[in-house]
Amino acid sequence: MVPLVARRLQPVRNVGGSLRRPNVEWVAVTLLCVTLAVASAVEGWLWRIDQTIYDGVLTSWVSPPSDEVVIISIDDASLASLGRWPWSRRVHAALIDRAREVGASAMMFDVLLDAPSRDDPGADEALARAMRSFGRVVLPLSQATTGSVLSGEVLPLPMFAEAAAALGHDQLEFDPDGIARSVYLWEGFGTARHPQLALSLLRVVDPAVRGRYSQPAPREGADAQQWQRAGWLRIRFSGSPGSYIHYSYRAVLSGEVPAAALRGKLLLVGATAAGMAEAVPTPTSGLSRSMPGIEFQANVFDALRGNGVITPLPAWVAGLVAGLMVGGLMLVLLYADARIGLMTSFVLAAAALLLAALGVTVGGWWFGPASAVLGCMLAYPLWSWRRLEAAQRYLDAELIALEREGSPLGLLPDDSGTAAADPLEQRIRIVRQVAQHQRDVRRFIADTLEHLPIGVVVIDQLDRVILHNERARYLLRAFRSDALLAALRELPWPVYVPMRDGLPDLSGFSGIRQFELTPDKKRYLLVSVADLVTESSGRPGRVIGLADVTAMHEAQRSREDTMHFLSHDLRAPLASILTLIDGHQGEKTDWGAQIPRIDRYARSALDLADGLFRLVRAEGSDPKDFVELDLAGLVDSAADEVWPQAHARGIRVDVDTRDAETEEAIVRGDFSLLRRAVINLLTNAIKYGAANSTVSVRLSAEGPDWVIRVSDQGEGMSADALPRLFKRFSRIVEEGRDKPTGVGLGLLIVKTVAERHGGSVNVESELGKGSTFELRLPLRNATAQLVTG
Secondary structure, three states, X not given: OOOHHHHHOOOOOOHHHHOOHHHHHHHHHHHHHHHHHHHHHHHOOOHHHHHHHHHHHHHHOOOOOOOXXXXXXXXXXXXXXXXXXXXXXXXXXHHHHHHHHHOOOEEEEXXXXXXXXXXXXXXXXXXXXXXXXXXXXXXXXEEEEEOOEEEEEEOOOHHHHHHXXXXXXXXXXXXXXXXXXXXXXXXXXXXXXXXXXXXXXHHHHOHHHHOOOOOOOOOOOOOOOOEEEEEEEEEOOOOOOOOOEEEEHHHHHHOOOOHHHOOOOEEEEEEOOOOOOOEEOOOOOOOOOOEEHHHHHHHHHHHHHOOOEEEEOOHHHHHHHHHHHHHHHHHHHHHOOHHHHHHHHHHHHHHHHHHHHHHHHHHOEEOOOHHHHHHHHHHHHHHHHHHHHHHHHHHHHHHHHHHHHOOOOOOOOXXXXXXXXXXXXXXXXXHHHHHHHHHHHHHHHHHHHHOOOOEEEEEOOOOOEEEEOHHHHHHHOOOOHHHHHHHHHOOOOOOOOOEEOOEEOOOOOOOOEEEEEOOOOOOOEEEEEEEEEEOOEEEEEEEEEEEEOHHHHHHHHHHHHHHHHXXXXXXXXXXXXXXXXXXXXOOOOOHHHHHHHHHHHHHHHHHHHHHHHHHHHHHOOOHHHOEEEEHHHXXXXXXXXXXXXXXXXXXXXXXEOOHHHHOOOEEEEOHHHHHHHHHHHHHHHHHHOOOOOEEEEEEEEEOOEEXXXXXXXXXXXXXXXXXXXXXXXXXOOOOOOOOOOOOOOHHHHHHHHHHHOOOEEEEEEOOOOOEEEEEEEEOHHHXXXXXXX
């Protein structure tokens, strides 16, 4: 039958054979993530995200506007006061004269003067004369279009162009999202020869700074019929729309604006009125209104003059930076754990954002961080997925291995219930079943350890007791871990054994050392010590086994006693017989007088041999060979057997089996052994009872047992003598009494027979009141078996 896990999971390859797989997968994931990061940086796939980050940086780190720049607004109030647009050019001439009178530094007049005045031809000459008189006026030019096709340039009238200090194009560059973030410093039809309007103003007011932005050489092969551009750069804005000082055109012209507010200032004249102004959205616009074109020019001027221009890094440089970041992250993921890898992913992503922010605010260059952030954020889940796949393959293999190991009890995990459609839920249920299976195995092992007949104590490398069982606690008379360790240290270890921390030090001995110890001179313990070596620690722990061998010592002592009696009690009568025979050979001796002595010696040896034989037979009896027998008949037979001995002493044997008349006393057992046990009790009672007295034997039912009581009317025994009654070769010699005959095996035989039949034997005796022996046999089960059969 296919194991449970093998049925549910797909076969997996040998985990040990896939050690090279993480390296191959790491290379594949690294190449994928680095390629995506580099390609997205070079191709600009994530430009929208980069632009959003760029706008956020500009909004957070704006540079304060220059107080030297003042915007003269052609606003709604001016239109209401001066009339509808276009105004007479004499009005513009008056404004320029006003600027010259108050001592303004220069003026950017962002009004396209490409057509002559129709109503007042002299107005054009007045305006040109005012411009020549001021000498620091910059005029714009624009693109000429036919439909949607650029067809040339729109220049100011020649008189205005000659009167102006400089000309410049006022084109703004819109990104694909419709936001104006940059300008081209040089534009023109056929060749990029016209500077940007703010750059023209900068050439007028500060020629030295203007020198940083040189005119590019004409491109070879450029189409002379196309609008050409060069010198693209982004600018840093000085804030949201309205950050610069604004004065109404009308207020300046009427003198409402103090001359001190205009003296030494750069005046930028342009439209801001609703429906007239060229308003554009900028990164700093936010949710407010768009920025008028003239204010945009003010920001361009401040950026050019204050080195606030921002140059985007080449695409290959941004791709290289993104690739290096992703590659470094993959190296960290290869060797670090999951937590460190996750933290590194976020740290590198934040570093890319910080690098972009510092580039804008400090370095004057722009690095699009979206590609690097994407690579870092993609590398961690991809690599984690591959590691998870490897872990899943390993766990599947381990689940199959655990399933195939089976249980010590021969049980399989529960396979009840329907299979889950979700593979993860399916694996969770399998893990739960296998875990329960393993818990059952551990519980089985723990219960087995707890109920071992041998005591076990396990000590770790720090001399702490980590495992122990019930037998060890019983043998050491301790029930807590610290008490067990103290009890082990207090054992009488041999003096020749090297010790460490109060316990034997095996000093690298790979086997097991055993010691036989006597902790209280009544018990004998066989103690086994072995090192517990683990790979994680150089210092070994210890496993200590405890076995109570007191019974073995008792058996050995019994064998020694048996050999002693065999060598003495059995040899003595036989030697006496041989001595009598050897001493009277060849002599005419009256053998009739010696026969009683020879008979006594022979019977003594025979009784000893019979006693030993019966004891051995009792100890080797097998309950499977027992048969049903009647206890009443057995008691009567035993009483008949001892009648000659009782008659010789004038003792009457009183048998009472009346309880067996109402209920048959049937039991499974060995008839000869039980009969011998009752005979031994009766013989003992006759031997120690008073002459011409009565020995009573009674069979009675008491609860689940049948009890055979044998009572005599002898002198009884003291309480100190009772514990020695059922020991091998034990004979009680009370003061003032004759030494009893026999070898002391009779009561031991009784005890052995009773225990082999599941019963017990007890004695009650008191000096001067005789003794009563009880042979108790459990008969209820035997009777039930008899009735069932």
